[in-house]
Amino acid sequence: MRTKLPTWRTLSWWHPFFLLWSTIDAQTRYSIPEELKPGAVVGNIAKDLGLVVSELYRRDLRITSEAGKQFFNVDLGKGELVVADRIDREDLCGQRASCLLPLELVINNPLQLHRIEIEILDTNDNSPVFTTKEKVVKIAELVNPGARFPLEAAQDPDVGINSVRSYLLNKNEHFKLSVKNQKDGRKTPELVLEKPLDRERLPVHNLILTAVDGGDPVRSGTSDITVIVLDNNDNAPQFERNVYEANVSENVTPGSEVLRVKATDQDEGLNGEIEYFFAELTADLIMSLFDIESSTGSIIVKGVLDRENNALHRFDVTAKDKGNPEMDGHCSVEVRVTDINDNIPEIIVTSLTSPVPEDSVLGTVIALISAKDPDSGENGKVTLTVSSDSPFKLNPSVSNHYSLVTNGKLDRETYSHYNVKISAADSGKPALRSDKTILVELLDTNDNAPVFSQNSYNVYLKENGVPGSILFSVSASDLDSGENAKISYSILDSKVHDVSVSSYVYMNSENGSIYSMHSFDYEKLKVFEIHVQAKDQGSPSLSSNATVHVFILDQNDNAPAVIYPSSAALGSLSHQRMPRSAKAGHLVTKVTAVDADSGHNAWISYRLAEATDASLFTVSLYTGEVRTKRAVSEQDDSSQRLILEIKDDGEPLQSATVTVSILLEDALHEPISELRHHKASEPSKKTGRITLYLILSLASVSVLSLLTFVILAVKCMRNSRSSGSCCCMRRSDSDDYKNPNRNLQIQLNTDGPIKYVEVLGGDMMSQSQSFRSCMSPMSEYSDFTLIKPSSTTDFKEVISVLDASLPDSTWTFESQQVKELQLCPETVFLAKLRARYERCSRPREDL
Structure with a gap:
């Protein structure tokens, strides 16, 4: 009969002894009495384990119990371990002398394991x-005094001092009580006959057996004993031993004999x-596991023994005779079941952290694992x-506990997860094994920068495109995942002709498309660079750069421009x-x-449109x-008018025209009367004087140029016969020329029947001059012509145009000459123009 439980107040004197804790083998142990009310404090684990109370929430502290049921909780605000549910020691541990309830305290961030044992008193x-x-x-x-008769022992679920301590028998004149102490500490009562019985006087004796425990307050239980006095059959069977013991393997075959009891009468x-x-x-x-042969006393195995469930079986055997009345004797049997290795080890994953950051350092705890095998000893x-083959290892902890930690570098881009195989083996013979696979997923960290498909890109773009059109799209990839793989594109600031590149183009940050502004x-911009950057959204973000080379392709958007003859001074006509x-x-x-323009767009052809x-x-x-197609006759008009059409080779075709007025004269000293639309009948004296001066000047310059040409040609041909028909006089360190900007270039050209030499000279302070001597082997005299370019021409701009339209090989000699002589722009212009002329003058099939 269950009595009223003591209150916590009546147990207050236990408190100083129960709430003790100690660290044994890296384990913390608390002792508490059973039946504590929910909410009772067991101990302050934060203080005892050296934890910071304010970090318990963040570190996700939790408790797991091997008992299955959760009897305890942690007050995270105070760091105290408190009782969560009723604890009945008898349900948990039965009759075991020590009742320990193991707990595992798991703390994340970082992962830690603390083993706690709660001793239930x-x-x-x-x-x-x-x-x-x-x-x-x-x-x-007729039984003699001193005979003993076993009685049933009382059962008390409590242990220790709270279990049965003694038995009491009510006062009578024939019997007394004897208590036998068993090996396991149990006390068994026996009824001892003190005085002979007389059936005729008193056939029935009524006794009361009382069992008393040692608790405070004392608890007890009673049983009524009825003794019946029999007539005749004065000897009861007697066993050879009071207790029979046997050891049997748990894998014994049913039907095998365990032992044999024997009694005599x-x-x-x-x-x-x-x-x-x-x-x-x-x-x-007992009845399901064993059987007894009534005639022989042989104890036989009837069922399947399992040491893990019951290692020891105790029961009593009675021997009865066939007398009238029948007499009986009693003995005890103890069967110990010996262990065999019949249980496979069990792997228990107590805690698992997944996913795991791929940049985890060596030794990072991934999981807490324990092993359990119900067998005993080595088994x-x-x-x-x-x-x-996995980058993990097991570190042993306490009581068959292990921690799974990192043992190598993790890379999510190589392996996004690992199937870690854990194997358990016992030490039995033969050993039993079991496996368990743990899935460990890796959490991406931003350890990969975006990578462009190319380090540099070449983009070819036609000029005169529509603003806002797409120029090109770049793309980059990132091996990371999630936010770490999201890429945004941008243009790095740089200069194009001292103007920010963002003034020319803009970029879509999401898809990498580049648009024109x-x-x-x-003719103004032939090539420029765009430096683009791809940046991910990780923290910290990573980036990479690439270069986009934009080449502007020429379109035929410029008509040919006439350089010579210049018509600026005399309107639209050129007079020759x-x-x-x-x-x-x-x-x-x-x-x-x-x-x-450049390329085919700059190939120029000339045609006589009108004459x-x-x-x-x-x-x-x-x-x-x-040139003249025939000799001039006396019948030809003295004033000839030509209209020349100049066309390029582009699509669509671009053209320009120039009008040339030619005056036929009998001699060079004749006045240029064709400057007017009709001839003057009588030139004035002033006009004739100017004409004379002009003729004399031209003659002087021609003679001087001719002499210079002859001298230079002879000197050049002597020093460099291998130079062909072209010879240049340039300034060097040993030259006597003091003006570094002076340049004199002599070009000997052969064009059909006309042989002519170009003498080019110029400096920074004066206009460039071109002296051309034309000598025809077909005639008896040579022509010498002085050509002076217009001073209004922008030579630098024209030079850039020529530069764009000429191949590199065409200008190799001239550019080298410019570097060595530091020529003035006018001189460079004339040299480039000559190279352009030589290129364009070749037949089309040679180009």
Whole structure:
């Protein structure tokens, strides 16, 4: 019968002893009594384990129990371990002397494991109980004093001092009580006959057996004993031993004999014939596992023994004779079950941290693992191992506990997860094994920068495009995942002609598309660079750069521009003079034009569109030279008018025209009367004087140029015969020229029947001058012409146009010459123009 439980107030004197803790083998132990109310404080684990109370929430502290049911909680605000549910020691531990409830305290960030043992102390909350409330004992009247008769022992779930301490028998004149102490500490009562019985006087004796425990307050239980006095059959069976012991393996085959009990009876006949039985109130478990042969007393295995469930089986055997009345004797049997290695080790994952950051340092705790094997001794000793091909290892902890930690570098981009195989093996023979696979996923960290598909890109863009059109799209990839792989694109600040590149283009930050801000002009900008950057969204973010080279492609958007003859001074007409003695092939003039475009768009051709007399003149298709087709006759008009059309080779075609007025003269001293639309009948004296001066000046310059040419040509041919027909005079350190900007270039050219030499000279302070001497082997005299370019021409701009339209190989010699002589822009212009002329004058099939 269960009595009222003591309150916490009545147990207050236990408190100083129960709430003690100690660290044993890296374990913390608390002792508390059973039946504490929920909310009772067990101990301050934060203080005892050296934890910071304010960090318990963040570190996600939790408790796991091997008992399955959660009996305790942690007050994270105070760091105290408190009782969460009713604890009944008898339900948890039964009759075991020590009742330990193991707990595992798991703390994350970083992962830690603390093992805590709660010792549940017994309280006297159970009274001794007899299974049988009324016991009948039959004793023959002739039994001698001193005979002993076993009685049923009382059961008390409490342990230690709270269990059964003594038995009491009510006062009577025939019997007394004897208590036998068993090896396991149990106390068994026996009824001892003190005075002979007389059936005729008193056939029935009523006794009361009381069991008392040692608790405070004391608890007790009673059983009624009825002794019946029998007539005759004066000897009861006697066993050879009071206790029979045997060891049997748990894998014993059913039907095997465990042991044999033996009893003797001094009577004869039926009074001496003995049969063996299990004692009354034998547990059903014993009846299912064992059987007894009534005639021989052999104890036989009936069911399957399992040491892990019950290592020791105790029961009583009764031997009865066949007398009238029958007499019986009693003995105890103890069967110990020996262990075999019949249990496979069990792997228990107590805590697992997944996913794990890929940049975790060596030794980072991933999981807490324990092993359990119900076998005993070496059969229950378990060793855990981890697969060697994974970057993890096991560190042993306490009581078959291990921590799975990192043992190598983790890379999510190589392996996004690991299937870690944990193997458990016991030390039995043969050893038993088990495996468990743990999935460990890796958490991405931003350890990879975006990578462009190319380090540099080449973009070819036609000029005059529509503003806002897409130029190009770059793309980058990132091996990371999530936010770490999200890429944004941007243009790094740089300069193009001292202007920020962002003024030319802008970029879509999401897809890497580059758009134009305005239309591009090839003649102003031929190539520029865009430095782009790809940056991820990680923390900290990573980036990489690439270069986009934008090449502007030329379109035919410029018409040819006439450089010579210049029409700025005299309007739209160019006036030339020509002697009437000119033969066929005579070079009248040379029209020179340039095109700011490049390539085919800058290939120029010349055509005679209109002429006063088309039979007299012809124009070279590629050189622009105007020559006579036949000899001039007296019948030809003295004033000839030519319209030349200049076209490029682009699509669509661009063209320009120039009008050349030619005056046929009998001699060079004749006045240029064709400057007017009609001839003057009588030139004035002033006009004739100016004409004379001009003729004299031209003659002087021509003679001087001719002499200079002859001297330089002879000197050049002597020093450098291998130089061909072209010879240049340049300044060097040993030259006597003091003006570094002076340049004199002599070009000997052969064009059909016309041989001419160009003498170019110029400096920074004066206009460039070109002296051309044309000598024809077809005639008896040579022509010497002085050409002076217009001072209004922007030579630097024209040079840049020529530079763009000429191949590199065409300008190699001239550019080298410019570097060595530091020529003025006008001189560079003339040299480049000559190179352009030579290129364009070649037949089309040679280009």
